[in-house]
Amino acid sequence: MEDDKIPARRKILAAAGTLFTTTGYASTTIKAIAGEAGVAVQTVYFVFGNKRSVLAALLDTSIAGDDEPIPTLARPWVAEAIAEPDPLSQLRIQVHGARLVLDRAAPVLLAVRAAAGADAEVAQLWATTCEHTETVLRHLTIVLADKLDHVDVDRTVDVGLALLAPETHTLLIDERGWSPEDYERWVVDALAAAAGLEV
Structure with a gap:
């Protein structure tokens, strides 16, 4: 069956x-x-x-x-990012993995967000998804902070949430014509700056 x-x-x-x-x-x-x-x-x-x-x-x-x-934190790309000793290489791995997720999921994420205002169950689904996204990003940022000095974890997480939002991905790639690779490089550079890491 x-x-x-x-x-x-x-x-x-x-x-x-x-x-x-x-x-x-x-x-x-x-x-x-x-x-x-x-x-x-x-x-x-x-x-x-x-x-x-x-x-x-x-x-x-x-x-x-x-x-x-398999939970996101147990996915191979997350494990690879965590295991990478070089901070900039970790950022590149984790942003690449996150970008591939957004390539697949951004339209669905936007559909969920749009529906959340009129449906309590969908609103809960959206809230849970946002919490999960922040949890993954925070975990990776804490790992990054262990490899660097003076990382403002909260601010770096906030910057990451903005950069890796489905709205940002859709705006730059679908509406403004950026290539996925250009978007990915921009996110890496901006996150590195937020973490105080020279590219």
């Missing part, structure tokens, strides 16, 4: 991703998701239960890049 659910799950998430990021979460119905995915409405309910669960699963897989239940 589980094997039968995997293809349907992927189809539903792909369909939901298209609809949530174009027509919006509130305007998207389970029926519309089912139609876009080419599955029965009952299949969507069977696999996910409700629309909010579809959104939560889409957000999880967009951020992770897969269906594996």
Whole structure:
């Protein structure tokens, strides 16, 4: 039975991703998701239960890049950044990893944020996502501070949250035409400056 659910799950998430990021979460119905995915409405309910669960699963897989239940702090790119002894190299690794997450997830993150104002459950999902993002960034910044002197952890985290926000990523890459690589280099330079690290 589980094997039968995997293809349907992927189809539903792909369909939901298209609809949530174009027509919006509130305007998207389970029926519309089912139609876009080419599955029965009952299949969507069977696999996910409700629309909010579809959104939560889409957000999880967009951020992770897969269906594996591995927390961000246990992901290989985070471990590589933490293990890197050189502070600037750590920044480059962690920003690259974060940029790849945003390349996948920025449209979904913006859809969640847009829906949060009108739906209490989605607002909680957005709040949890923001807390998770800050936790990961703070952990990496504390690791960076251990390799440097006089790092203002709180300020560096605040700068990182602004630079790596889905709004910033979307503005510079999608609207202003920056390449992902240019955006990534800019984030590294700005975070290095915030940490007092010479590039």
